[in-house]
Amino acid sequence: MLFLTLYSICATILRFDTQQRGQMSMPNQVSADPDKLVIFMPSGRRARVPAGTPLLDAARQMGVEIESICGGKLTCGKCKVQIQEGSFPKHGLVSAADHVSPASEDEQRLTDRLKIKDGRLSCCTLVNDDVLVFVPEESRAHKQVIRKSATERVIEIDPAVRKVYVEVEQAELGEHRGDWGRLQTALKQEWQLDNLAIDLLVLRRLQAVLRKGKWAVTVTLWQNREVIDVQPGYQEGVYGLAVDIGSTTVAGYLCDLRTGDILATESAMNPQVSFGEDLMSRVSYAMMHKDGLDKMHNAIIETLNKLTSRAAKSAGIRARDIHEAVFVGNTTMVHILLGISPVELGNAPFALANRDAMDVKARELGLRLHPSANLHVMPSEAGHVGADNVGVLIAEEPYKQDEIVLTVDVGTNAEILLGNKDWMFSASSPTGPAFEGAQITYGMRAAPGAIERVRIDPESLAARFRVIGEERWSDQWHQGDNGASDGQPNHLASGICGSGIIEVVVEMFLAGILLPDGRVNPALAEHERINWNGKTGAYILATGDQTGNGQPIVVTQTDVRNIQLAKAALYAGAKLLMMRADIEKVDRIVLAGAFGSYIDPRHAMILGLIPDCELDKVYAVGNAAGDGARIALLNKGKRIEAEQVAHWVRYVETAIDPDFQDQFVKAIHLPHASDSFPHLAGQLPEPIEAPVDNNRRSRRRR
């Protein structure tokens, strides 16, 4: 025992590593069973290791992943563990603080500085005797973050970029490897990294950084194969950006790649809207204008740079601290982002330039992240089902489910997935921009003042609504009962956003204002809430005193028609996949897209946007495409999974399918001309076969 204690003190002082110790001769009296039992909690992994082994090495040998940036250089303090005290009969050992080497002065100094009170640094704590070690959450490498989704799930943090701290041999006369050669030696010896490349821009700064850092540097690695940054001394913080480029909206998530936390969320209008609202008009723009592609490419790059800069500022970092980005978007957006003409996507056979994932340096596209940062562009599935849908796939993982899941990502172009772990179909449907508030007379984006929720009283046909930015409904505005100082709303209504337009159409239908074929009921031509022009009517949703500009907000027959066309396209696409899969019903429906989060599932089903399903099996999951990008940013293995699943999904071309037209026409009706909705039983207006006379209303109470 005396020998062991002396030995462990010596070893602590000299900081021999395991290999060196292995070469030392051990006296006979301890060689009989020199190995000590070490158990790591909470994993419960156990093994015997030679006395004198650092706990960090023991953990690695057992596959217990403990975080460490400095690799045992007593710099990062990330490898903290707790030594358990007491007798643990269940584990068959007695453990105590003195079963490991005492803290050296260096360790004490670092733990004092980092204010670590309740633990030891595993890199410099040597095993003396049997010991039970607890690895606290914050010290575990490959942390897991829980993502709320249709089903809660866990993302393991294992990003494509990481930082390691190394101390490099100084340049000396008679030693000719060069600074990069010596850095490679250090990375191999300390981190077992081999066959590394170095970005030319990094090589240009290497010599100055090594000398500034006094031969100690923090290296940023991409995929453990390329050095993409060197910084002097010890540096923390690895950041990444996940971006979903939608036709209308660009959403960016700035993430801490060590913790998985979202540090900033930023969104911006897609500036390409000015070249065409929907995808086909942008493809046309590229086709008709010689510089059309360049203009749209440059516009999105500029917007991405502004968005990145805002996100970085709000997270308190610089844009050049971002070392990795993952992009999703529909195929047209991805083509334009990469500077590839989208014209082939505009005509059959809708050939992609490239279906696979791409890795491109940020500087190649002029994106102002770290210039050596890699941009990972997720793979696509087919000409009209892009990386955004692959993002939804890996976020929602329907391909791992037993139940048959219908996933619809509602946007200007809707992507539809249907399947389970055994099979999966995908399709796209050109819904148009109506769901984003475009093509609607008083449509607007989801911004303060937009009507987002609507209820219509079936008796009076008067509407209650709520606008974004207000917590109260419109009928509470003048009551001052919600704590508002004077009872006046901060935001009067100024338009209708996407979720609002769906609700108002559904409410109009439920209130009998709309007939099942979508016409404004001629029987209500005289009603005070209806503006009738002789042939068609418009519904007054908000009166002049409820709006910002004093003009009423109305929903016209054309608005209703546009919503009908959009929802019919989506429904027909879903139905077509159900026909291909030969199924009558789905077990679960996932509404993806930022917009999907705001749709009430019951309203969506009454509208006939989605087929019949148990209502509490319909989930809104928000921007799942963006979530998928974020998951691929946090876990590089998910990129491989994405590539595999993108190839596995069978794409159904809706545009040329003769059944599609047939399904589309039937789906224009509210909710549908022929399909039944057993889960809405008793909630729909009674069927009306023909226009009723002017004085009769046919509807049911909700």
Place this chain on the structure above:
Amino acid sequence: MLFLTLYSICATILRFDTQQRGQMSMPNQVSADPDKLVIFMPSGRRARVPAGTPLLDAARQMGVEIESICGGKLTCGKCKVQIQEGSFPKHGLVSAADHVSPASEDEQRLTDRLKIKDGRLSCCTLVNDDVLVFVPEESRAHKQVIRKSATERVIEIDPAVRKVYVEVEQAELGEHRGDWGRLQTALKQEWQLDNLAIDLLVLRRLQAVLRKGKWAVTVTLWQNREVIDVQPGYQEGVYGLAVDIGSTTVAGYLCDLRTGDILATESAMNPQVSFGEDLMSRVSYAMMHKDGLDKMHNAIIETLNKLTSRAAKSAGIRARDIHEAVFVGNTTMVHILLGISPVELGNAPFALANRDAMDVKARELGLRLHPSANLHVMPSEAGHVGADNVGVLIAEEPYKQDEIVLTVDVGTNAEILLGNKDWMFSASSPTGPAFEGAQITYGMRAAPGAIERVRIDPESLAARFRVIGEERWSDQWHQGDNGASDGQPNHLASGICGSGIIEVVVEMFLAGILLPDGRVNPALAEHERINWNGKTGAYILATGDQTGNGQPIVVTQTDVRNIQLAKAALYAGAKLLMMRADIEKVDRIVLAGAFGSYIDPRHAMILGLIPDCELDKVYAVGNAAGDGARIALLNKGKRIEAEQVAHWVRYVETAIDPDFQDQFVKAIHLPHASDSFPHLAGQLPEPIEAPVDNNRRSRRRR
């Protein structure tokens, strides 16, 4: 036999490949021994193959490499072979033209168009019976070109870039691989190329090119792993550029990478001369000026672009047809080329940023070749022995010799190699720019009007010389005996170039004008050819009537001193390596560098530039560094050899070696203060121990 003929005709028409034929059932009567003997000449390789095998496939199976760009698509016509007729008892076979399938109409059309009269295309010529096939030189893949050097040697053509022609499946509805996916499929099926990447710039053009070429394209591949160009239809011509960036001169060689031919040679002044004549002054410039590195980097890039453009023009191609370049240069030049500050090379320990070879895209450096072209920068050996010396190494291959070879690359910085197949030392010596005509009163670059050869009459001390641009010596200028119309030279002398200054110094020494310590002999103070200023003298090399401006050209004492210092540095470096290797003499001396080609070995030895050696074992090999770059351009395997040998050579740091100073001082003498030159026996002036009186000359006739 009838079956076989019918079969082979069918096969010719249908152009089944071997695999497809393998699946067909063969009637019993021929299955007993269906295989036919095929012998390829001149290799003599032989094997039996199934009847119906195309000769090209048979050749590949036997490892006989026949060129083919189109891969059997009847497009390139590169795979021509000749069917031998007659009985060949030595080979045990009878061969005849009808032992192979007759030429199809398609083949006939192509051979007519390409004017191929004496052969068949092996890709579509099927084996019918035993046959002897001759592969003419021009059809052999991996051609060999012979390089004249100290020893003649052969370079196998196997460059890093190559072109292949492929026909790609058209895009079709219901097929979602994308154009790049389908191109990959074609490259895999037709050329067995897998795991390919594609440059983003190529991907951007891919769809348009595929359609322009009607789905047939020529693909340029780098290292069989990246697609760096696609061109519509069938295209020939792969070009590469080898560049040697010297401190003073940049030399470029534009090569045809299929034949190995040099299509154009261009050279230019290194524009960095204006920032400092020697390396150390450029390092200082980078150190003292914030934008110094950028200025020097931009200057060399601009010069390289001009040089490339000139070379391309002179070869009748465009600069963007150049798909690969190899660069050599000393370490400072390589650092600046890559945009890496050379400041660390200016002070001990002379640390390189990177010793290894680098591959960089042309566009990353702003070099206007094909934008996706790769630049291969050769590795270095040590802080002061750069890629240029590695070029010399792989060009001269002293590491494969039994004899001990001393290789000196004479330039502003001289690199010295000593060794054989068992060991190799290298060193660098700061000779300064005297050998390039700088630091010499009437020094100039090797251009028309420069004195390049000199002989001094030991009796009269009058000089005969020859200037660049003239075939006649100066004493023939007025005789009109050389076919010149009026006997007047086109170029009067205007200065002295590097080889001229060496010859004049040696001739002055031989004529007794210089004493062994380098002083102008005071005994000649009164001589008409000497300008004596009381302390030192200058020699009148050309009289006023022999020069362009009417002023005499003289060689001053300072000029002589500068040459002495330069040659002493070089000699001392060589001597130091001999001491390290513990050898007394070398077996062979190679003079590399454009300059080295112009030095007469005997003069070099009398000057004491090189140690004693058998005179006919001293070779001048021209710009061996540039040759090395060209070899690495033509053969990618040589790049690996270069990396290995660069690590293997042991570098000796002369600057800090105490022996160097000692050797340097001794080497200032002509030819040397103490070393003997047995191979110059009887050719040197008799030793003079002290200045002689004014009227006595001590010298020997040559």
